[in-house]
Amino acid sequence: MSIVDEQQRPAATSRTVVPVALDTVGVVSAAGVGLGPLADALRRGGADGGQPPATGEAESYPPLTLRPADFPAADLLGTKGLNRLTRAEQLGMAACTLALEPLSDRSGTGVVLGSAVGSSGGVGRFTRDTFVQERPYLVNPSAFPGTLMNAAAGRTAIRHGLTDANATVSGGPLASLHALRFARNTLVAGHARRLLTGGVEELSPQSAWVWYRAGSLAPRVALGEGAAVFALRTVPDGATGVNPLAHVMAVETGFAAGGPLAVARRLTICVRDAIARSGLGAADIAVVAPGAAGRRGWAAVEERALGAALDGPGHRHQLRVQEVLGETHGASVALQVAAVVARWHDPHLDTRGERAALVTSVGPDGSAGCAVLLHPHAGA
Amino acid sequence: MSDEASAAGRRVVVTGLGAVSSLGLGARAVTSAIRAGRSGIGPIGQFDGTGFERSLAGEVRGFHAEMHLRGTDPARWGRSGRFAAAAARMAVTDAGANPAALSAGRTASCFGTTNGESQVLEELTQQWVDDGLAALDPVLAGRGDAGRIAAAVSAELDLSGESVTLGTACAAGNYAIGYGFDLVRTGEADAALCGGADASNRATHAGFHRLGALAADVPRPFDEHRDGIVTAEGAAALLLEPLDTALARGARIYAEVLGYGMTCDARHMTNPDAASIAECIRRAHDHAGIKPGDVDYICAHGTGTKANDSTETAAVREVFTDGPPPISSIKSMLGHTMGAAAGFGALVCCAALSEGFLPPSATLREVDPALGPGLDCVQGRARATRPRIVQNHGFAFGGNNAVTIFGEFTA
Numbered sequence: 001m002s003i004v005d006e007q008q009r010p011a012a013t014s015r016t017v018v019p020v021a022l023d024t025v026g027v028v029s030a031a032g033v034g035l036g037p038l039a040d041a042l043r044r045g046g047a048d049g050g051q052p053p054a055t056g057e058a059e060s061y062p063p064l065t066l067r068p069a070d071f072p073a074a075d076l077l078g079t080k081g082l083n084r085l086t087r088a089e090q091l092g093m094a095a096c097t098l099a100l101e102p103l104s105d106r107s108g109t110g111v112v113l114g115s116a117v118g119s120s121g122g123v124g125r126f127t128r129d130t131f132v133q134e135r136p137y138l139v140n141p142s143a144f145p146g147t148l149m150n151a152a153a154g155r156t157a158i159r160h161g162l163t164d165a166n167a168t169v170s171g172g173p174l175a176s177l178h179a180l181r182f183a184r185n186t187l188v189a190g191h192a193r194r195l196l197t198g199g200v201e202e203l204s205p206q207s208a209w210v211w212y213r214a215g216s217l218a219p220r221v222a223l224g225e226g227a228a229v230f231a232l233r234t235v236p237d238g239a240t241g242v243n244p245l246a247h248v249m250a251v252e253t254g255f256a257a258g259g260p261l262a263v264a265r266r267l268t269i270c271v272r273d274a275i276a277r278s279g280l281g282a283a284d285i286a287v288v289a290p291g292a293a294g295r296r297g298w299a300a301v302e303e304r305a306l307g308a309a310l311d312g313p314g315h316r317h318q319l320r321v322q323e324v325l326g327e328t329h330g331a332s333v334a335l336q337v338a339a340v341v342a343r344w345h346d347p348h349l350d351t352r353g354e355r356a357a358l359v360t361s362v363g364p365d366g367s368a369g370c371a372v373l374l375h376p377h378a379g380a
Numbered sequence: 381m382s383d384e385a386s387a388a389g390r391r392v393v394v395t396g397l398g399a400v401s402s403l404g405l406g407a408r409a410v411t412s413a414i415r416a417g418r419s420g421i422g423p424i425g426q427f428d429g430t431g432f433e434r435s436l437a438g439e440v441r442g443f444h445a446e447m448h449l450r451g452t453d454p455a456r457w458g459r460s461g462r463f464a465a466a467a468a469r470m471a472v473t474d475a476g477a478n479p480a481a482l483s484a485g486r487t488a489s490c491f492g493t494t495n496g497e498s499q500v501l502e503e504l505t506q507q508w509v510d511d512g513l514a515a516l517d518p519v520l521a522g523r524g525d526a527g528r529i530a531a532a533v534s535a536e537l538d539l540s541g542e543s544v545t546l547g548t549a550c551a552a553g554n555y556a557i558g559y560g561f562d563l564v565r566t567g568e569a570d571a572a573l574c575g576g577a578d579a580s581n582r583a584t585h586a587g588f589h590r591l592g593a594l595a596a597d598v599p600r601p602f603d604e605h606r607d608g609i610v611t612a613e614g615a616a617a618l619l620l621e622p623l624d625t626a627l628a629r630g631a632r633i634y635a636e637v638l639g640y641g642m643t644c645d646a647r648h649m650t651n652p653d654a655a656s657i658a659e660c661i662r663r664a665h666d667h668a669g670i671k672p673g674d675v676d677y678i679c680a681h682g683t684g685t686k687a688n689d690s691t692e693t694a695a696v697r698e699v700f701t702d703g704p705p706p707i708s709s710i711k712s713m714l715g716h717t718m719g720a721a722a723g724f725g726a727l728v729c730c731a732a733l734s735e736g737f738l739p740p741s742a743t744l745r746e747v748d749p750a751l752g753p754g755l756d757c758v759q760g761r762a763r764a765t766r767p768r769i770v771q772n773h774g775f776a777f778g779g780n781n782a783v784t785i786f787g788e789f790t791a
Binding site for chain 1: 430431432433451452486489493494495496501502504505506508509513514516517518519521522524525526527528529530531534535538539540541542543544545546547548549555559562563566567568582583585586587589590591641642643644645646647648649650656659663667776777778779780
């Protein structure tokens with residue numbers, strides 16, 4: 001028997017979505033820079049990670065396994081002004097810069113980034129100063145813009161002169177999924193020709209202690225960070241000189257206030273709707289990249305929903321991104337999407353038979369959602 | 381509506397308004413205070429103001445979430461989320477909409493914010509300062525995410541549609557309304573609750589204080605002797621429905637959403653750019669299918685800083701070559717409610733279209749001559765007149781601009 005009460009909620013609009021081309025990827029994570037190292041780490045089942053961001057006198061990390069992003073910020077961004085950027089800004093800007101690099105025509109481009117709160121370390125240190133400085137307003141004025149959630153997207157736009165729609169989207173573990181859906185809808189509605197879309201999350205002592213004290217990490221999962229950004233455009237928008245790495249089909253998100261079972265039901269509905277709106281069937285889903293494995297108690301909720309929506313586990317490849325990169329919260333869905341693309345472009349694998357992939361996530365507040373990606377050889 | 385426009389999707393109307401503000405609770409309280417030119421500015425009470433040289437704010441007083449929230453436990457959410465959920469509940473009640481129908485359909489929650497759950501983050505920081513990071517309250521530690529603002533609305537109204545929080549700083553309310561408009565217009569959602577929310581907090585106050593951007597007493601947008609902003613808090617919510625649905629249930633229609641536009645300055649994190657704002661206005665006009673001459677009133681971003689006024693006025697003059705329509709700033713009364721600001725602007729625009737008035741720049745004494753001749757800033761009190769198309773501005777640090785356009789609904 002299905003766990004979905006079909007009478008409870010109406011189906012989504014049944015209209016098939018128009019595909020959105022995913023032309024380029026910029027990714028920085030514990031696996032390193034780019035799709036190649038990510039594909040290697042996924043095959044190996046682990047990544048070493050870089051050095052954790054420095055701490056101040058008042059901060060240290062809790063006893064958690066950390067999986068910091070491994071990226072040469074100065075090489076990617078230059079040294080000028082680098083130390084004035086928050087870690088979130090460095091990560092987000094690096095991923096956007098990498099995604100933009102292969103594109104010759106940058107006109108009509110905007111930025112849409114998902115993030116839980118922006119720079120957790122930046123906000124924490126700035127707020128701390130209001131308590132510990134001689135006067136509460138004797139904060140560092142140049143640090144103020146970096147405390148805003150939209151700092152990474154704004155600074156990226158400044159660096160590359162990207163004058164179109166520029167949005168920052170929150171939503172915990174679904175932040176990047178919301179960003180993906182926001183970007184899809186915004187492109188299709190004609191508000192931009194291309195959107196650098198993805199998510200960013202920094203590791204900081206402040207965020208690490210929040211995870212530790214809330215006890216919300218799943219056992220044996222590291223706390224990670226990173227950013228993944230994709231250049232998305234609507235397909236009819238013509239030749240860009242770039243062959244898409246994948247197509248983003250339906251992105252469906254929803255909410256259920258009634259606890260984990262209700263969230264599972266909502267995710268089941270989202271997955272069914274997304275597959276149908278992508279013009280596909282459950283049998284076309286060859287790869288699943290689930291997102292809840294890093295959060296204590298939620299993997300079972302997600303698995304239950306997937307089992308119901310896909311009629312059992314089938315012979316699908318499971319991309320276990322959190323095992324490899326750690327829990328990356330607001331960046332996690334973006335890194336799951338990057339993992340799918342990395343797999344599909346891994347020279348050591350033949351994935352041409354994999355028509356489509358499903359990326360899913362659930363959040364502790366009640367949000368659930370998924371995205372369907374189409375293999376570049378499947379044609380959109 | 382032209383055939384071309386109907387091909388672009390469904391017509392979308394605003395049928396419910398809700399507000400939690402320094403000028404009162406509920407859209408009616410806010411609207412009547414604004415028409416009278418009253419001020420919501422007073423002494424800081426939401427955080428310890430000791431040591432600040434500027435100690436006024438536009439804070440919400442006498443708000444008891446438990447009196448407004450029926451579908452969710454207020455204790456679960458931070459102050460921003462409680463504001464948003466209460467404003468959304470008020471908007472649904474104001475619309476006379478059936479909550480069960482909204483809950484059963486695909487109703488989206490789209491809210492903008494600058495600082496998210498800033499009071500939660502501030503409280504965690506206080507714990508860090510007092511006892512170290514190892515002493516963070518485990519329950520509070522799980523409540524800092526900004527996305528919980530839209531989630532609080534979805535939980536309160538038991539909504540099943542998407543629940544998205546836009547962190548696009550002080551333009552975020554317009555981003556949320558624009559996105560909600562597209563969702564309803566294209567059929568991605570059956571209805572949308574949208575707006576913005578932010579809570580007063582010491583980090584925001586300190587940041588603007590340090591930048592020298594805080595006013596000594598009240599904000600005076602467009603005034604020759606203005607001296608800055610006043611930080612403020614609150615939430616505004618709009619219920620957006622397809623026109624057909626609204627007509628079928630005999631709803632009162634405040635206004636029609638005609639379109640919106642977004643641009644990014646891509647020049648400076650804190651200094652606004654006139655050319656980019658002008659382009660944003662043009663995009664909003666194009667999207668709404670209107671010409672500059674059609675606009676009867678501009679609800680300005682109007683923060684109360686010289687940089688804002690000169691840039692915003694220059695942008696308006698660039699687009700409105702035949703002379704700008706009346707332009708005023710409700711921040712003169714509310715203060716700068718950050719991520720809620722454009723939401724309040726939209727709410728007041730809808731009330732203005734529906735009731736027939738222009739909101740005032742209440743604190744304005746002498747229009748700054750540097751802004752050029754012929755600028756009508758609606759001084760003092762509201763003006764009784766019936767605008768047909770109005771334009772609502774939202775600009776932000778990070779160079780994010782968004783402009784929404786509302787029209788009088790005529791059957």
